[in-house]
Amino acid sequence: MITTKGLSRAFGPILAVNKLDLNIQDGQIFGLIGPNGAGKTTTIRMLTCLIEPTLGSAQLDGFDIRKEDDKYRIREITGLLPESPGLYETLSAYQNLEYYADLYDMDPTVKDLSIERYLRMLGIWDKSDVTCGTFSRGMKQKLAIVRALIHEPKYLLLDEPTASLDPASVATVREFISELKTKKRTIFINTHNLDEAERLCDRVGIFNKKLIAEGTPKELALKLWPRRVVIEVRNPNEWYAKNLSALSGVTFVEATGLRLMVDVDDPGVRAPEIVKVLVENGAEVSSVNEEVHNLEEVYLELIGGKS
Amino acid sequence: MRLRWDKVWIVARKDLWEFRRNKFIIYTMLITPIIMAMLVPIGTFIPLKDVLVEANVGEEFDYDRVHTPFVFVTIDQNNIDMYHDLSSNMSFYQEYASIRNVSIRSVTFHNCIIVNTTIEEAIIWDSVISESVVTSGMITDSFILNSTVWHGRIAGSSGTNITTNDAYRTDSDLYDVHLPAELDMVAFYRTLMDSMLILFVMLPAILPTVLASYSFIGEKQNKSLEPLLATPTSDMELLLGKSLSVFIPTMTSTLVAFILFAVLVDYFTYSFFHEIMIPDARWIVAIVVISPLFCIMGIMINVLISSKVSDVRASQQIGSLVVLPIVALFIMSSMQLFALNMMMLLVLALFLVGLDGLVFWLSYKSFKREKILVEWR
Ligand SMILES: Nc1ncnc2c1ncn2[C@@H]1O[C@H](COP(=O)(O)OP(=O)(O)OP(=O)(O)O)[C@@H](O)[C@H]1O
Ligand SMILES: [Mg+2]
Numbered sequence: 001m002i003t004t005k006g007l008s009r010a011f012g013p014i015l016a017v018n019k020l021d022l023n024i025q026d027g028q029i030f031g032l033i034g035p036n037g038a039g040k041t042t043t044i045r046m047l048t049c050l051i052e053p054t055l056g057s058a059q060l061d062g063f064d065i066r067k068e069d070d071k072y073r074i075r076e077i078t079g080l081l082p083e084s085p086g087l088y089e090t091l092s093a094y095q096n097l098e099y100y101a102d103l104y105d106m107d108p109t110v111k112d113l114s115i116e117r118y119l120r121m122l123g124i125w126d127k128s129d130v131t132c133g134t135f136s137r138g139m140k141q142k143l144a145i146v147r148a149l150i151h152e153p154k155y156l157l158l159d160e161p162t163a164s165l166d167p168a169s170v171a172t173v174r175e176f177i178s179e180l181k182t183k184k185r186t187i188f189i190n191t192h193n194l195d196e197a198e199r200l201c202d203r204v205g206i207f208n209k210k211l212i213a214e215g216t217p218k219e220l221a222l223k224l225w226p227r228r229v230v231i232e233v234r235n236p237n238e239w240y241a242k243n244l245s246a247l248s249g250v251t252f253v254e255a256t257g258l259r260l261m262v263d264v265d266d267p268g269v270r271a272p273e274i275v276k277v278l279v280e281n282g283a284e285v286s287s288v289n290e291e292v293h294n295l296e297e298v299y300l301e302l303i304g305g306k307s
Numbered sequence: 308m309r310l311r312w313d314k315v316w317i318v319a320r321k322d323l324w325e326f327r328r329n330k331f332i333i334y335t336m337l338i339t340p341i342i343m344a345m346l347v348p349i350g351t352f353i354p355l356k357d358v359l360v361e362a363n364v365g366e367e368f369d370y371d372r373v374h375t376p377f378v379f380v381t382i383d384q385n386n387i388d389m390y391h392d393l394s395s396n397m398s399f400y401q402e403y404a405s406i407r408n409v410s411i412r413s414v415t416f417h418n419c420i421i422v423n424t425t426i427e428e429a430i431i432w433d434s435v436i437s438e439s440v441v442t443s444g445m446i447t448d449s450f451i452l453n454s455t456v457w458h459g460r461i462a463g464s465s466g467t468n469i470t471t472n473d474a475y476r477t478d479s480d481l482y483d484v485h486l487p488a489e490l491d492m493v494a495f496y497r498t499l500m501d502s503m504l505i506l507f508v509m510l511p512a513i514l515p516t517v518l519a520s521y522s523f524i525g526e527k528q529n530k531s532l533e534p535l536l537a538t539p540t541s542d543m544e545l546l547l548g549k550s551l552s553v554f555i556p557t558m559t560s561t562l563v564a565f566i567l568f569a570v571l572v573d574y575f576t577y578s579f580f581h582e583i584m585i586p587d588a589r590w591i592v593a594i595v596v597i598s599p600l601f602c603i604m605g606i607m608i609n610v611l612i613s614s615k616v617s618d619v620r621a622s623q624q625i626g627s628l629v630v631l632p633i634v635a636l637f638i639m640s641s642m643q644l645f646a647l648n649m650m651m652l653l654v655l656a657l658f659l660v661g662l663d664g665l666v667f668w669l670s671y672k673s674f675k676r677e678k679i680l681v682e683w684r
Binding site: 011078082083087089095105148 | 309314318321324329532534535536539540541676677680681
């Protein structure tokens, strides 16, 4: 479990992270979403004991990032993919992984097997001796992710894993991360790719210097907007809206053209009742949908609207 | 502070892998020993080779040249140039005489006192030779003072302040013997060796400039420090590992250069000195103690530079300033301001130990992961 309490970091007068409180359960993928300069990288650096918080604290698996002795334990159980992969381009893929495996004190036999397994997983086992400067950017990024998890860390922290990749590479890297999701492992992703966060993450935190909202993408949408059923009819009639607003559980009705927007407390219960009333009133219902707000809308509502 | 030497080695080994793939580094590390160790002795000794080989001629001295022909001369005359008449085929033989201020050839002297005289092709025994020049002579059981002996043989004699070349000496007690100025191999050799000694301690201070700039700045430019710092490796282990990766090739290159150099110098000078001149105690202290200390200084200064600079070339340029104090040392030594003797070397070593301690402490202070990420730009 990753918990942070009032985690803050200032660079001189600049407050990069302000009183961040997080609770990330084990086995989850958590996405920290925020604009450039929000303090995402700073947060990950604090969690991996690379820089000290100015205030507050954080614990990974009960180890405190501020305690000198715990720092080594935290480094042992975490793997970091920084903003730039930072592979040694003149060394082979194998050497890159071997270096980190050795730094993480892996047993030599386990190390060899593990490197081979991951290189096969990436499909570059036959190129394990090739200098990795020749690899595509997507491949480098995947290799860097493997480097972060070669020692099977409990916590994998990825700082913008798909930033600056072309769409095809984004897809392969994202697929690779979702393969890692099946394992019992906590993954912390920094991203400003909302689509990615929505697809990959169990929970997300919307963050700009401080945490603005936190939850599953759905929960966040619910916090922002009432649940809304959108019904299309072939024969619009002003009576429909009036009849519907009388129904219990309906908080708001709006009719525009062929569409009826009905805010309800529970679409699962109310939608059939609404349709029944409409049909009884002679409406020809062509479609019934619950309005879905994607993460992007949530994000823009929370962050984009403000700036 | 945590320090595990296996971790240090892992860090060093990775840098060595990288160096092996860097052509620039390989060339630097290979070319330096070649230039240092081979060009200098070859360039110096080959032109001198004739001189060095002639030093042996005395052993094959041609006695016939001295015995014949003997010629009549006049003695005790001021500045009269004596000459022999080959056709007369007479030999000149002088006993119990005092010979002064003359120039003579083809003579035999016995029990004479020879002063301020130039003699060629002579047999001299039981005599005193003073302020004179003897060329191609055979001097036996005599006393030689303030004189020059060119070619020939000196046996059973004693004397002091003798300038000599090519003279084969047996059973003699000669003091203050030296070579003619233009051929003063010993003096020349000493000066050359002093400069080379300084070059050899300078080398391990310069080479780290090339390597360390890659080891530290390279990593910084490559942005590979961040994931590295996220591993359970202590700052000390990283600093020592990276330093070791610079230290190993630098000292290997220096040692290889030194061995090549020693072999070549000994090869060229053996015929002259008849003994192996290097390594001697001075060289051993220089290579085993001083060079590594300079190497450590070079590395640590480069760590300090790396924390301020983010460009390999800039760092190399600033780093090469490390040599300035050594160059100063070099110049002072060649101006004979001090002798590079054992005492001096040990004082230098002690001074370097202190200096190394200081720069190590400073670079360790600059090598903290928070600083590296936040301030190393
Ligand atoms: N070493 C530093 N020195 C000074 N200010 C810094 C430093 N690192 C980060 N900052 C500042 O802290 C703030 C947060 O930076 P951070 O890199 O954490 O943002 P981010 O969310 O990762 O942004 P991005 O999406 O661009 O990666 C920024 O205003 C940045 O200028
Ligand atoms: Mg960032």
